[in-house]
Amino acid sequence: MRPIIGITMGDAAGVGPEIVVSALRDPRIYELCRPLVIGDLKMLARAAKVRGWFPKLQTAVEPAEGDYVHGTIDCVDLDLLPEGLPYGQVSGIAGNAAFHYVEKAIRLAQERRIHAICTAPLNKAALQLGGHHYPGHTEILATLTGTEDYSMMLSAPKLKVIHLTTHVGLIRAIESITPERTYRVVKLAHDTLRRAGIERPSIAVCGINPHAGENGLFGNGEEEEKLVPGIERAQAEGIDATGPYPADTLFFRAVRGDFDIVVACYHDQGHGPIKVLGLEAGVNITVGLNGGIVRTSVDHGTAFDIAGKNLADDRSLKEAIRMAVELAPKDY
Known part of the structure; x- marks a missing residue:
């Protein structure tokens, strides 16, 4: 049917x-x-x-x-x-x-x-x-x-992105990211792609700061505080999640095929790469x-x-x- x-x-x-x-x-x-x-x-x-x-x-x-x-x-x-x-x-x-x-x-x-x-x-x-x-x-x-507990996912040819935050200002977006939120969005991405037929989705988490913080050089340790614990929790459950990665190279790697989906930390970080690939082919998906x-x-x-x-x-x-x-x- x-x-x-x-x-x-x-x-x-x-x-x-x-x-x-x-x-x-x-x-x-x-x-x-x-x-x-x-x-x-x-x-x-x-x-x-x-x-x-x-x-x-x-x-x-x-x-x-x-x-x-x-x-x-x-x-x-x-x-x-x-x-x-x-x-x-x-x-x-x-x-x-x-x-x-x-x-x-x-x-x-x-x-x-x-x-x-x-x-x-x-x-x-x-x-x-x-x-x-x-x-x-x-x-x-x-x-x-x-x-x-929901998230926005964007899909375009060769790239899928899911968001930790969307329609809030940048300062508030960063404040609202927690290890729990990171874990839950990674799991939503995993479960959604499994239902779509990808047996073991490869999930890459984007950093918050330039160069994903560069080991504390940029920012105030947001990656280690807000992202890493959620990634490690997902890994402990057998989910193929890695990162955080620098945004300036991650989306190129995902389009190349290194990852099935990218977890973006805020609205424009995820939307920009998708829309560069073409508005006519983009799809917005609400998951969870x-x-x-x-x-x-x-x-x-x-x-x-x-x-x-x-x-x-x-x-x-x-x-x-x-x-x-x-x-x-x-x-x-």
């Missing part, structure tokens, strides 16, 4: 609806899964007009009852947006709708009516204007699933959610500047759908 992947439409003032429609124009997506859009049917119709493709659009009351055939888009239609929602503008209405699409997807996943969630981009400012005070998708998912919920996402934003202009690239969304299929539970 092809898994049902719930695809949230994202912020409709951005490129989300366009890339969803465009991705579902590819018949190979239907060979992999049963794609179920969670959003507003009228916004999908508008996006289809922009793309110049006119599939059959229909409401799926129950996920299992969708047709899931190429040329038809099945949608859980929440009908939250007005017909004339302008493109390219931060809107509390669109931000609120984007939140509710994710909320609905989480509920369907918790009820095991869909196998995984794949999200199109939302806009953080619009989300705040809509009354939902979260830094982004990851924190929404963690809160609504009651998950405290309660209930075994799998969530993947595009690794780009709402692109308000090109929304409604038929310029948006759907490749990241296609990769995110494929990754959702790969990581989805097989026991439904």
Whole structure:
């Protein structure tokens, strides 16, 4: 059975609806899964007009009852947006709708009516204007699933990165890293890659300071205090984790194939290398959610500047759908 992947439409003032429609124009997506859009049917119709493709659009009351055939888009239609929602503008209405699409997807996943969630981009400012005070998708998912121990993973061709911290300032990020957090993120990386078919993942932990501290020359011993005990605990459990390594060479080594995944200490340390490899191929994955919920996402934003202009690239969304299929539970 092809898994049902719930695809949230994202912020409709951005490129989300366009890339969803465009991705579902590819018949190979239907060979992999049963794609179920969670959003507003009228916004999908508008996006289809922009793309110049006119599939059959229909409401799926129950996920299992969708047709899931190429040329038809099945949608859980929440009908939250007005017909004339302008493109390219931060809107509390669109931000609120984007939140509710994710909320609905989480509920369907918790009820095991869909196998995984794949999200199109939302806009953080619009989300705040809509009354939902979260830094982004990851924190929404963690809160609504009651998950405290989670992490963001990014995947691109030849490189995977998982983060100890994400949407916090740099000083706070370093303060919040602990040996326990290091151990738990290393274990999340290990368990996630095992489920994806890598028998013994090789995990490299990035240093916090230049040259990973250079034996105390740089910083105040953060590597030895915050990272090394967590790495050693994972090693004691048989996990292939090593480091900390200097950031200025580690990502090159990982792309070369020395490691299966890199543990980054803070947001930009991990995001920068992934995005250099290409926004069109990047996938954002939330790992560790309660209930075994799998969530993947595009690794780009709402692109308000090109929304409604038929310029948006759907490749990241296609990769995110494929990754959702790969990581989805097989026991439904």
